[in-house]
Structures are given as structure tokens and as C-alpha cells.
Amino acid sequence: MKDLIEFRADVLKALAQPTRLKIIFFLRDGERCVCEIFPAIGEEQSNTSRHLNMMQSAGVxxxxxxxxxxxxxxxxxxxxxxxxxxxxxxxxxIYGRHTLLKAA
Amino acid sequence: MKDLIEFRADVLKALAQPTRLKIIFFLRDGERCVCEIFPAIGEEQSNTSRHLNMMQSAGVxxxxxxxxxxxxxxxxxxxxxxxxxxxxxxxxxIYGRHTLLKAA
DNA sequence: CTAGTACATGATTGTATAATCATATAGTAT
DNA sequence: ATACTATATGATTATACAATCATGTACTAG
Incomplete structure (x- = not known):
């Protein structure tokens, strides 16, 4: 059985990927169907479906x-x-690295 | 060059793993050296070192x-x-699933 | 029943990740 | 210089992930 740490890792992992982040941003202002999501983020329907399924399994x-x-x-x-x-x-x-670069 | 989305994914990825989460919890009350960290989380020195390096590269x-x-x-x-x-x-x-189970 | 639309899934491929063991590097003490 | 301690890194292995194409399933309309 999974423990609390693993559940937390699962939730974070569900967010830790560019395609999935794009989905999250697109869903910011409310629910959308798959047919709206995949064109909006520029990914294949099939790939989008897998990511959506993964995020819902993680509880996101x-x-x-x-x-x-x-x-x-x-x-x-x-x-x-x-x-x-x-x-x-x-x-x-990023700002921190920028100022370091400028200073160098 | 990496964009903002990828940097965000990197930070989240740096947190999205059980061993690394254990490290974060151990560092909650302040800085620690590697020699304190790896015995505390029960991982090999070498593995711990890699995770620490990864988290610092991500800016965590x-x-x-x-x-x-x-x-x-x-x-x-x-x-x-x-x-x-x-x-x-x-x-x-987890609570949501529990009540669902109870109801079923 | 047929055709079409929306979504999910199997199979495959390439790439990334995590862990381990052995070894290397850097600093400290004698 | 030698021996020791703390950390990092190369090589390897097993596993997980992301993307793609083709196909399957479920619902709807006619």
C-alpha cells in the first residue's frame, strides 16, 4: 500500500511535466472537454488523453x-x-542568476 | 533555451520523488550536511548526493x-x-475516497 | 442498422530516471 | 607524503515515461 509520501510524489509528478502544465494552465478558468484541450495545447488527442487520465488518477x-x-x-x-x-x-x-551574470 | 514552463516543470520534478521528498522533510528545520542527510533518510551516500545535486540544479x-x-x-x-x-x-x-468506500 | 464523433487504449520506440558499486576528488590532520 | 573523511562521479542496469500510430469503445443521429 502507498504511503503519504508516495501520494504526495504522485501529485507533484502529475504537475511536473510541460504538456501537463499546459493543460493545467488551459483549465485555469474552468472545465473543458478533451476536444477543446488537445487543440489548445497543440498535442495529439491520444497523448492528451493519456496525460489527462494520469492527472485524474493522481487526484489532480x-x-x-x-x-x-x-x-x-x-x-x-x-x-x-x-x-x-x-x-x-x-x-x-532566474532573476538571481541574471544579476549574478550581470555582476560577472 | 528553456522557457518558463520547463523551468516550472524542473522545480516540480525536483520535488516529485519519494527520496527527494524525504530530503526536503529532513531539511525543514535548517541546513544539514550530506553526512547527516543520507543516514537520516536511509539511502546510500552516492544516491543521496545525486538527488541533492539535482535539487540544487533545479533551484530548490x-x-x-x-x-x-x-x-x-x-x-x-x-x-x-x-x-x-x-x-x-x-x-x-484520501478522505474523499474513504467516504466513497464507506458509502458503497 | 449505419455512419460519424469523442475519447481511450494496445503496441512500439526512444529517452530519462533511480539505484548501485566502484572509484575519483578535495579537504584535513599527522 | 600518508592516511582519513566527506562528497561527487563514471559505468551499468532495471524501470518508468512520453510520444506516435493504429485500433477499439461508447455514445448520438439518421
């Missing part, structure tokens, strides 16, 4: 069926907070 | 040399906020 996305379409949405608002914090970290870090 | 850890020892520390307080948010998400999700 919710899935809702409506007729033929399947709508995915960000399951927890904390996901967006995580992304925002990571953005802060990256920007600080 | 800072590195300080003092004589023979090298001290690593969590570089941004936001890292701990990210971990805490992920913990909230996981606990809500």
Missing part, C-alpha cells in the same frame, strides 16, 4: 461525462496555488 | 561548503508551502 483533475464528451477540471484550488508558488520560485531564481 | 536547494562538508538547505520558503499544499490535497483526496 476531476472528470465528468456528458454524452459523448468528457469534461476535465482542476479538482482542488490548491493546485493553482502550487503552480503560482512555483512560478514565484522560478522567477526569483 | 542551496549549497554551502565548509571545509570537507557540504551543507544543503531549502532555498525558498515557498518550497515548504508547496509541500504543505500538496499534503492538503492528498489528505482531502
Amino acid at each position: 483533475l476531476s472528470r465528468r461525462k456528458d454524452g459523448l464528451k468528457i469534461y476535465y477540471a482542476i479538482k482542488h484550488p490548491e493546485i493553482l496555488e502550487v503552480i503560482d508558488l512555483v512560478t514565484v520560485i522560478v522567477k526569483q531564481d | 536547494l542551496s549549497r554551502r561548503k565548509d571545509g570537507l562538508k557540504i551543507y544543503y538547505a531549502i532555498k525558498h520558503p515557498e518550497i515548504l508551502e508547496v509541500i504543505d499544499l500538496v499534503t492538503v490535497i492528498v489528505k482531502q483526496d
